[in-house]
Amino acid sequence: MSRLLRSSRILAWFFLTGLSLAALVSSGFYLYLRPGLPPVEQLMDIKLQTPLRVYSADNRLIAEFGEKRRAPITIEQIPTIQLQAFMAAEDARFYEHIGVDFKGLLRAAVELVTTGEIQSGGSTITMQVAKNYFLSRDRTFIRKFNEILLAIQIERELDKNRIFELYLNKIYLGNRAYGIQAASLVYYNKPVHELDLAQMAMLAGLPKAPSAYNPLANPQRALIRRNWILGRMQELGYITPDAYQLAVEAPLTASYNATATEVDADYVAEMARSELVERFGEAAYTDGYKVTLTVDSSKQQAATMALRNGLEAYDRRHGYRGPIGKVAAEELGNGAPDELLAGYPRIEELRPALVTNVRDKDGEVDVHVRHLGPATMAFESMTWAKRFKTESYTGAEPKQASEVVNPGDIVYVKALSASAPDGGETDTAAEQGESVTSSPLQVALYQLPNVQGALISLDAKSGAIEALVGGYSFSQNKYNRAAQARRQPGSTFKPFVYLTALESGMTPATIYNDAPIVFNDAELENTWRPENSSGEFDGPTRLREALYRSRNLVSIRLLRDLGIQNTLNYLQQLGLPTDDMQKDLSLALGSGLLTPMELARGFAVIANGGYDVQPWLIKEIRDVNNDVVYEAPEVVLCDRNCEEMAQTVTLPAPQDPGTGERTADTPDPELRIAHRLADERAVYILHSMMRDVIKRGTGRRALALGRDDIAGKTGTTNDQRDAWFGGFNYDLATTVWVGFDQPSPMGRGEYGAVAALPVWVDYMKVALADTPAAFMPQPNGIISVRIDPATGRRARAGQEGAVFELFREENAPEALPADIGNGGQISGGSAGGLPQSLF
Template structure:
């Protein structure tokens, strides 16, 4: 007994000694490492790398920027069974331990002793939170000890639900998906709450090895992992045997789901991205900002499609430029044409395809498109394809398919049948089409990517909010945003500003100018200038109203000469229209200066809203990752009087005057004060004159809208290098431009009415649908007077006359009596001669 007692005492002392040494060593490690450990409360302040998301005004996704896909979610939004799936896979005793699972660590220690390497690590969910948020992924003993110490701290300071929520929002689950919400979207295109039990178990199997157990890359291993987790859930009592059997028999349903944008608005998205980076730097991509723009999704989609359709229509009018490439006969005879086609990119809805057979008898052409397979291109879709020679000439209309294409030609086509689109990582995001009728080839039509470019901008005339914008045919082809970057000659769309200046100078719609030949020797023009009307004809005495709606160039030149070039430039400055690129000669009257489409659209919005300043803006609201509004676009106030006082009050409500707009706060919104820039009566008269452009003049094509509240102006520069249409009602101002990036003639018969106006019209049909008429209210000080259209004077009783509107002080003088006429000696004729300039 004494020997047994001595042995027991020895082992007891050895145990206590070992325990003391362990405590001392552990304490030493703790004292050594503790000063370098981060504070747990930093967890609550850490910003998860969440992408920048850009939405339309009606909350349709326009774009997402950032390397990591993440959508933070609260634990209340996650079904209990999903939480249990993760605990079954990663930490079944999560709600029981204190941050460290002794059994797990013991298992890890045994593996280390037996193999000489760290195998599983024995990490709990809390330890993974510590590692993911604070530590590196190095598999070292020091890192593991830090992980344990941090886990203990985390458990002391945070509750279990908060820890689990942090874990599920941080973990990487493959395919750029960080966090459970992003993974549910990537693999199943669903919110977490709508996943099936089998799908929940599949996601729970990913944290251990996102690549090895990825259902897209390794479906077999992923299914084994999923079913093991379902078995664990049954053992732990989380699910019933029946639920287990149903889930393990479920097929693999995971597919790759990219972030599908809901609005085709790449140029708008880039403008928003650039502005956010200007505000917040590179953190804009990672701090989870949500940006809500002013654009309406329906109007934006209409703008994108209207511009593309208009550019394609112009391009077809000028013929087919031939194939974009050739596939040699040897490759064509091979079994896989997809690889040969990879050098030809898809451009928007236009798909590259190779011609595999041509049948002149049936008019049928077979082509192979990488994303469609073998399809048919009927000759009816190629009739437009006369051979391009120049912008002015094309070859004869084709009579058979071989007049257009040959076997081996690579051309662009557009699918003509409904398709089902699906993307996978294996196809690099390319669309795969399933034919509407199995076994029957789809139909496609011949197309080509336009060389001509364009832009469309639509503004809320009352606020300056951008309602829609498209800066070109394809952002993937060219990032150059013509809507805001291109500087082009506005042509006759400049004339409304000239005529507004004339109206404010005392002239009237009834003022008569002589539309007659003029020869100018101008040093600025460096040669003798003989301007002409676009028709090449001269029309004699012409009222200003008629001169505007008929776009008479010679009247505009004489008008500018009388107003004075410098006075007119000063008036443009008053309207805040840039004049840096405006000439100081009479060609200014014909729009020979340079403006961007946005600058012209803004000027038209000033006219549309009755003469108030307009500042175009795109961002309506910015929210942080917690959904809190950190920026709201200022309220727009149109101001006639006391504008400085209103502006000062708005400034007083900003708590930090030197801050950026996004950082300003206050109890009331900021105010954007828009001052009056033009006399409202003159603007009202100009509205009337510009409505006649559509009713009687060069913009008659816009009558298709069936509205009488729309006004506008066409524009075409010399040699048809730039074509425009700018139109509006009192609420919305829209401008369309069409031309080549490197200015060149668009060809015979191409004017603003034939190129830009159709684009504007297609957009406005959507933008104005269901909207009531919107006219500028008639201001005080306007009079209606019946005039003689030949003289511009008041009509005498019995004369053919028409009503015209005037500012009171500019109205024609009252009729003279017979006695006054006799006394003045044919005063009316003298007055007429004086009024013909």
């Protein structure tokens, strides 16, 4: 007994000595490491890297920016069974230990001694929170001790549920997905509370090695890992044997799901991103800002499709330029067709396709569409494909398919059949293995347009951007023509000259001579002989008629009488930039340079009755906590007492919607005051004249809308290099431009009414749908007079062919003596005698 007692004492002594040494070593590490550990309070202030999300005014997702895809979620929103799946995979004793599971650490130590490697690590969920939020990922003993100390400290200061929530929102789960909610959306395209048991177990298997156990990259390993977790859940009593059996038999259903944007508005999204970076720097990409824009999703989608369809229609009118690539005959039967198409990107709805067989007898062409497989193209979809010669000339219409395409041609097509995927499917999704379609497709021949365009639509009373498209495809070219392209506006500029005339005392009944004129002006390089687009001349013409028929010679004579500098001064008063405008009579024909945005803003000023509205895009910005950090000021149209109102607010420097530039320290005002820039009576009369452009002038195609409240102006520059249409009602102003990025002729007949106006009509058909007519209210001081249309003078009583015209009271023509004697009401007219402008 004495030997046994002695041995027991020795063992006890060794045990106590070892325990003391362990305590001393641990205390030493603690004293050494503790000063460098971060305070746990930082966890409460840490911002998870959450991407910037951009939404339309009706809360549809437009875009997401940021390296990490994350959607923070509270633990109450996560099903209990999902929490248990993570516990089974990572830390079954999570709710029992103090932040460190000593059994797990002992197991890891045994693994190190027996295998020479640390296989499991022994980390608890709390230790992973300490590592993910505060420490590096280095596999060193010092980092491990820091992790242990921090875990214990975290457990002392935070409750278990809060720790678990931090963990589930931070962990990386592959494919840019950080956090459980983001991973659920990436792999299953649904929130975590809608997942089934097998899917929950699959997500729980990812933290250990997101690449190795990724169901997209390594489906077999992912399946083994998932089933092991399901087994652990059964062992721990989280699920029943029947539930286990059903789950392990479930197939893998994971697929890659890119962020599902709901509105096709890439140019608008880029403008918003630029503004957010200007405001918040690089934090814009990580701090979880939610930006709500002024654009309406239905109007924006209509604008995008209207412009694309219009550019494609122009392109088809000018013929087929041939295939975008060729594959040699010997390569057709070798290798996968998708590999042969790999160098040709999808652009919006246009997909690259390889022609494999042409069957003239059947009137069909067999093609292989990248990522979609075999498809059939009917000859009827190719009849437009006359051979392109120049912008003004094409070959004859093809009689059979072999005159258009041949085996080995690589062409662009659009899917037509109901089984085809919609425009949201991406090449990335297909490359990840997603099944896109299983039935043969019907496709149509298309080609990528060379021509470009832009559309900008503004709320006329506030300047808010309702829709904006800067080109055919942002993925093809990120140049935003709506805000950046400076082009000659052509005849769409004439309304501003006519408004200058109305403010100067002229009237719609003022007569000008539409006749040839030759200028030998020192400021012009050559003798200038301007003409009307028709090449014809109408002689004496009223200003109303001259505007709706877009008579160039009248506009030139009008500008000469107004004075070039006086007109430029008035344009500056209207807020139109004049730095790039000609200082000669060609100004009357729109020879200066304006962006579509600037022209649309000018039309909005006319549309709203003459108030200084400025385009703006961002309606509201919220932070990751959903608190409002910016709210756009209310726009107030102000006629009188504007100075008193201005004293109650702080006005920022104007913001450039194209660049987003602003002064960083400028406070955001509660009001934005829009001062009056033009006489409301002159603007009202101009509305009437521009409605005639639609009713009886160059804009008659807009009658297809069946509305009386729309007004506008077509525009075409020399050699049809630029085609425009700007139009509005009292509520909405929209401008469309079509042309080549490097200015060159678009071809015969490509006037504003042909190339741009159809785009405007297609958009406004949606934008104005179900809205009541919106006319500018008639201001005081406007009178209506019957005039002789040939002379512009007041018509005599009973005169045939007389028409009514609008005048400002002080500009009304003198009443005829006979009318006064008959007690006729004085209500307008034109000055007597032939005007000097006839000569």
